[in-house]
Amino acid sequence: MNALASAAPAQGQGCAEAPVLRQRGQREVFCGLTGIIWLHRKIQDAFFLIVGSRTCAHLMQSAAGVMIFAEPRFATAIIEERDLAGMADANEELDRVVTQLLERRPDIRLLFLVGSCPSEVIKLDLSRAAERLNESFSPRTRILNYSGSGIETTFTQGEDACLAALVPELAPEAEDAAPSLLVIGALADVVEDQFRRLFNDLGIPVAFLPPRSSQELPAVGKATRYLMAQPFLGDTCKALDKRGAERLIAPFPLGAEGTTEWLRAAATAFGVDKERFEAVTVMGRERARRALTHYQERLAGKSIFFFPDSQLEIPLARFLSRELSMELAEVGTPYLHRQNMAAELALLPAGTALSEGQDVDKQLDRARAARPDLTVCGLGLANPLEAEGLRTKWAIELVFTPIQGYEQAGDLAELFARPLTRAERLEV
Amino acid sequence: MQLTVWTYEGPPHVGAMRIATAMEDVHYVLHAPQGDTYADLLFTMIERRDKRPPVTYTTFEARDLGADTAEIFKTAAREAYERFKPAAMLVGASCTAELIQDDPGGLAKALGLPLPVVPLELPSYQRKENWGASETFYHLVRALASPHAPAPGSERPAREPGRRPRCNLLGATALGFRHRDDVDEITRLLDRLGVDVAVTAPLGAHAADIARLGEADFNVVLYPEIAATAAKWLERTFRQPMTKTVPIGVGATIDFVKEVAELAGIDPQPVLAGATSRLPWYSRSVDSTYLTGKRVFIFGDATHALAAARIADKELGYKVVGLGTYSREFARDIRAAAEAYGVEPLITDDYLEVEAKVAELHPELVLGTQMERHIAKRLRVPCAVISAPVHVQDFPARYSPQMGFEGANVIFDAFVHPLMMGLEEHLLGMFRGDFEFHDEAHPSHLGHGAAPQEAPTQIKEAGTQTAEPAVVTPETSASAGAAVAPDIVWAAEAEQELKKIPFFVRGKARRNTERFAEERGLATITIETLYDAKAHFAR
Numbered sequence: 001m002n003a004l005a006s007a008a009p010a011q012g013q014g015c016a017e018a019p020v021l022r023q024r025g026q027r028e029v030f031c032g033l034t035g036i037i038w039l040h041r042k043i044q045d046a047f048f049l050i051v052g053s054r055t056c057a058h059l060m061q062s063a064a065g066v067m068i069f070a071e072p073r074f075a076t077a078i079i080e081e082r083d084l085a086g087m088a089d090a091n092e093e094l095d096r097v098v099t100q101l102l103e104r105r106p107d108i109r110l111l112f113l114v115g116s117c118p119s120e121v122i123k124l125d126l127s128r129a130a131e132r133l134n135e136s137f138s139p140r141t142r143i144l145n146y147s148g149s150g151i152e153t154t155f156t157q158g159e160d161a162c163l164a165a166l167v168p169e170l171a172p173e174a175e176d177a178a179p180s181l182l183v184i185g186a187l188a189d190v191v192e193d194q195f196r197r198l199f200n201d202l203g204i205p206v207a208f209l210p211p212r213s214s215q216e217l218p219a220v221g222k223a224t225r226y227l228m229a230q231p232f233l234g235d236t237c238k239a240l241d242k243r244g245a246e247r248l249i250a251p252f253p254l255g256a257e258g259t260t261e262w263l264r265a266a267a268t269a270f271g272v273d274k275e276r277f278e279a280v281t282v283m284g285r286e287r288a289r290r291a292l293t294h295y296q297e298r299l300a301g302k303s304i305f306f307f308p309d310s311q312l313e314i315p316l317a318r319f320l321s322r323e324l325s326m327e328l329a330e331v332g333t334p335y336l337h338r339q340n341m342a343a344e345l346a347l348l349p350a351g352t353a354l355s356e357g358q359d360v361d362k363q364l365d366r367a368r369a370a371r372p373d374l375t376v377c378g379l380g381l382a383n384p385l386e387a388e389g390l391r392t393k394w395a396i397e398l399v400f401t402p403i404q405g406y407e408q409a410g411d412l413a414e415l416f417a418r419p420l421t422r423a424e425r426l427e428v
Numbered sequence: 429m430q431l432t433v434w435t436y437e438g439p440p441h442v443g444a445m446r447i448a449t450a451m452e453d454v455h456y457v458l459h460a461p462q463g464d465t466y467a468d469l470l471f472t473m474i475e476r477r478d479k480r481p482p483v484t485y486t487t488f489e490a491r492d493l494g495a496d497t498a499e500i501f502k503t504a505a506r507e508a509y510e511r512f513k514p515a516a517m518l519v520g521a522s523c524t525a526e527l528i529q530d531d532p533g534g535l536a537k538a539l540g541l542p543l544p545v546v547p548l549e550l551p552s553y554q555r556k557e558n559w560g561a562s563e564t565f566y567h568l569v570r571a572l573a574s575p576h577a578p579a580p581g582s583e584r585p586a587r588e589p590g591r592r593p594r595c596n597l598l599g600a601t602a603l604g605f606r607h608r609d610d611v612d613e614i615t616r617l618l619d620r621l622g623v624d625v626a627v628t629a630p631l632g633a634h635a636a637d638i639a640r641l642g643e644a645d646f647n648v649v650l651y652p653e654i655a656a657t658a659a660k661w662l663e664r665t666f667r668q669p670m671t672k673t674v675p676i677g678v679g680a681t682i683d684f685v686k687e688v689a690e691l692a693g694i695d696p697q698p699v700l701a702g703a704t705s706r707l708p709w710y711s712r713s714v715d716s717t718y719l720t721g722k723r724v725f726i727f728g729d730a731t732h733a734l735a736a737a738r739i740a741d742k743e744l745g746y747k748v749v750g751l752g753t754y755s756r757e758f759a760r761d762i763r764a765a766a767e768a769y770g771v772e773p774l775i776t777d778d779y780l781e782v783e784a785k786v787a788e789l790h791p792e793l794v795l796g797t798q799m800e801r802h803i804a805k806r807l808r809v810p811c812a813v814i815s816a817p818v819h820v821q822d823f824p825a826r827y828s829p830q831m832g833f834e835g836a837n838v839i840f841d842a843f844v845h846p847l848m849m850g851l852e853e854h855l856l857g858m859f860r861g862d863f864e865f866h867d868e869a870h871p872s873h874l875g876h877g878a879a880p881q882e883a884p885t886q887i888k889e890a891g892t893q894t895a896e897p898a899v900v901t902p903e904t905s906a907s908a909g910a911a912v913a914p915d916i917v918w919a920a921e922a923e924q925e926l927k928k929i930p931f932f933v934r935g936k937a938r939r940n941t942e943r944f945a946e947e948r949g950l951a952t953i954t955i956e957t958l959y960d961a962k963a964h965f966a967r
Binding site (some may be wrong): 024025026027028029030031032033034051053054055057058059061062063072075076077078079080081083084090093094096097100101117118120121122149150151152154361378379380381382383384386387 | 429430431432433434435437438439441442461462463464465466467468469470472473474476477478479480484485486487488489490493504507511522523524527528551552553554556
C-alpha cells in the first residue's frame with residue numbers, strides 16, 4: 001500500500017491496543033484560554049477578547065509571564081455583577097466593549113470572542129454576538145467566536161477550538177483545483193519556513209493554518225490533503241473533513257523519525273518518487289541524527305514520567321524512547337484521541353504505562369513511587385517535585401519552543417537533557 | 429463589563445489562597461473548574477515555594493453541570509481531609525462555581541468532618557484579591573479564636589508583673605511584597621523595644637496559633653489591606669488595641685516605635701536613640717542635592733503608595749506629582765494624602781488609565797508596581813517597584829525588607845539608584861550631541877539597557893538640520909498622551925532646540941510653550957518663543 005519504505009511497524013503493534021488508566025479528579029492543567037498566549041503572536045492582525053471573569057484575566061497575565069508584550073493583542077471583557085442581572089444587559093455591554101476595543105485598535109482585522117467558564121455557565125451566546133457585531137464591523141473587521149473554557153477545553157484544545165472556528169471562513173477552492181497540502185497547527189515561524197522549503201523541494205504545493213495574517217487564509221476543498229503538525233486538533237480535523245478535505249495519517253514531526261514519517265505521508269499522497277524523497281530529506285535526517293548523538297549518552301536508559309499537559313506527551317514519549325533510548329515510566333495525556341494518535345501509539349514500546357485525565361494527588365503518588373530520572377509537568381508541580389529531589393522539565397516550554405522538524409530535533413533533546421546536566425553541575 | 433488588558437489584583441479566591449498557603453496546617457477546598465489551578469504557579473514559580481499550595485480544586489466539567497457538581501465537591505472535601513489531615517479547612521467557590529450555587533459551606537457542614545470548617549463567601553464579580561485575603565483571614569480568626577473570647581463587657585486582665593509585653597504581628601501572607609523580610613525586621617525591632625511577638629499570622633501560623641491570638645496584649649497590623657478587618661474584630665472581642673502606623677520609612681518607623689511603646693507602656697527612647705537607618709544622612713549628604721524636586725509618580729496598593737509618598741516628599745526631597753492606588757477600599761486615605769501633596773488622586777484598577785496619567789505627568793521617576801515598571805520602560809522613565817502585584821524579582825535572595833530602619837535603607841537605594849547620578853546628568857545636559865552619551869541613554873551605572881543608540885542614526889540626525897522640512901510634526905512617542913495645540917506649528921530650529929531639553933521634561937516644555945504661544949496668538953513657535961516660555965514658566 002505504501003510505495004515508500006516506512007519505519008513504522010504495522011498496525012496492532014506497540015501500544016495500539018494498550019490499556020489506558022483513566023482517572024478523574026483534580027487536574028493540574030491550564031484551560032483552553034492559555035492557547036491565546038501563542039495564537040495572538042502567530043496571527044498578527046487578530047485580537048482575542050476573552051469574555052470572562054477576573055480569574056481569566058489573571059490567568060492570562062500569570063500563566064506565561066506574557067507581560068513582556070507591552071500591549072498584547074488580547075484582553076478580557078470582565079463580567080461584573082450587573083452583567084449577571086440580565087442577559088440583555090450583558091449583550092449590550094459586550095457590544096460596547098467591542099466598539100471601544102476596535103476604536104482603540106483599528107488595525108485589527110480579525111476579532112475572536114473567546115468564551116470562558118463563566119460565559120458558558122450563564123449561557124452568553126457568543127456566536128450570536130459575533131453575528132450581530134459582524135453587521136456593524138464587517139468588512140473592516142471579521143468577528144468569530146470559540147470557547148476556551150476550562151469546563152470544555154484543556155490547554156492546547158483552545159487552539160483546536162480557534163482553528164475549528166476558522167475553517168468555515170476558508171474560501172472554497174476552485175472546481176478544478178490541483179491537489180494541495182494544508183498543514184494544520186500553529187508552528188514557530190522558523191519551523192514553518194523550514195517545512196515550506198521541504199515541501200517546495202518535494203514539489204508539493206503547501207499552505208498553513210493558522211496563517212500569519214488573517215488576510216492569507218488558505219482555500220479548502222476536495223483537492224485538499226491535510227496533515228496535522230500538532231496532535232491536539234480533533235475538532236479542526238472534523239471541520240476540515242466536512243469541507244471535503246482528506247486527512248493524511250502520520251506520526252507527528254518530532255525527532256528525525258517523526259519528521260521523516262510525517263513528510264513521507266505527504267510525499268506518498270502526492271506521488272513523490274522515492275529518489276526525490278530521499279534526496280530532499282537526507283540532509284535534514286543526517287543533521288538531526290548528528291545533533292541527537294550529543295544527547296544520547298546523557299539520556300539513554302534514563303526514565304521519564306509525563307504528567308498530562310498538552311497532548312504532545314505521546315509523540316514526545318515515542319521520540320525519547322525510539323531516538324534517545326529513554327525508559328517510559330508513565331505517559332499521561334489530558335485526552336487520548338486514539339484515531340489521531342494511531343500512528344504514534346503503534347510506535348510506542350509495548351507495555352508502556354498510559355494514562356488519560358488526572359487525579360493529581362494519586363498521580364503524584366505514582367511519580368514518587370517510580371522515582372523517574374525526569375518528570376515532565378506543569379509549573380504548579382515543578383518546584384515542589386524538585387524540592388522532593390526529582391528532576392523536572394516544564395511541560396509548557398515544549399509548547400512555546402520550536403521543537404518540530406529536523407533542525408530542531410537536537411534542541412528538543414537538549415530540553416530534556418538540560419535539567420539532568422544542571423543537576424550534575426550544581427554543587428550547592 | 430470592564431475591558432481589561434492587565435489586572436492589578438486577582439480574583440478574591442486567590443486572596444484566600446494567599447492566606448491558606450501562608451499557614452502551616454490549613455487546607456482550602458475550592459469548588460472550581462479545570463484551569464483555575466493556574467493559581468498554584470503564582471506560589472511555586474513567582475515566590476519559588478517548595479510546596480504546592482494547600483488547595484484542592486474540585487475540577488468540574490461541562491458534562492457535570494447537568495449532573496451532580498455538589499457530589500464532586502463533597503468527594504473532594506472528604507478526600508482532601510483524609511489525605512492532608514489539616515487542622516482547619518476553608519471551603520469556597522471560584523467565580524464559575526459561584527454561578528452554579530452549590531453552597532460549599534453547607535455541603536462541607538453536612539459532611540461532619542472532625543475539624544473546624546470555615547465557609548468563605550467571596551463574591552468574584554464584585555470583589556478582588558486583597559479583599560478576599562482580608563475576608564478569609566477575618567473569618568478564620570473569628571472561627572478559631574472566638575471560642576476563647578472573654579465574656580462580653582469583661583475587663584482585659586492586667587499584664588502580670590515581670591512579663592514582657594507581647595503582641596501579634598498580623599497581615600503577612602504568601603505572595604506578599606517583601607512580607608517575609610518585613611516580619612523579620614519588625615520582630616527584631618519589637619524585641620529591641622522589649623516586646624515579644626506572641627503569634628505572627630497568617631504567615632507561618634498554625635491553626636492553633638490563631639486560636640490563641642487573644643492572649644497577646646495588642647496587635648501590630650503590618651498590612652491593613654489584609655489584617656485591619658481581623659484586628660478590628662480582635663479589638664472588639666478581646667479588647668486588644670491595634671497599631672495604626674505602618675512602619676515604612678524613617679519617620680513612620682519612629683512613629684510606629686512611639687505608638688507601640690504607648691500601647692506596651694514602655695519607654696521608646698533607648699530604641700529611638702539607637703535608630704540606625706542611614707537614610708537621613710545619605711539624604712542630607714551633598715551628593716543627594718540633585719534629588720531635590722525630582723518629579724515622582726506613585727501608584728500601588730494603598731499602604732505602600734502612602735508610605736512611598738511620605739518618604740519621597742519628606743525624606744528624599746522629591747516632589748510628588750501623582751499619587752494613586754488600585755485599592756478602592758482605601759481610596760479615602762489616598763484622597764486625603766493627595767490633597768496634602770496638592771495632586772489629583774488616581775483611584776483606578778485600569779492599567780491604561782494609569783499609563784495615560786504617567787504619560788501626561790512626565791515624571792522623572794515612577795514608584796509603582798510591576799505594571800508601572802512596564803509603563804515606565806516604554807516611556808523611558810526610571811522606575812522602582814514598591815508594591816504588589818509581584819514578580820519573581822520581588823522575592824530577592826538577599827534580605828530586603830521595606831519596613832523598619834533597615835527597610836528605610838533598602839528603600840533609599842531602591843528609590844535613588846534608578847535615577848541618573850548628579851554629575852552624569854549635568855554632563856548629559858552640556859554635551860547633548862554626543863552619539864554615545866546622548867540624552868536617551870540609560871544611566872551608565874545601570875548596565876541593563878544602557879546600550880548607545882546606533883551611531884549613524886545619531887550623526888545623521890545631527891547633520892541633517894538644514895535638510896529637514898521647515899515644519900515638523902510633533903514627536904508622538906515620548907510625549908504620548910500630551911495635549912498638542914492643533915493650530916500652532918513649530919519652526920524646525922525650535923523643534924531642534926526642544927530636543928536639547930532632557931527627554932523627561934520635554935513633553936512638559938512642549939505643552940507649556942504651546943500654551944504660551946496660544947495665549948499670545950502666535951502661529952509659529954520659534955527659538956525665541958521657546959525661551960520666552962521658559963522664562964515665563966520658570967519655577
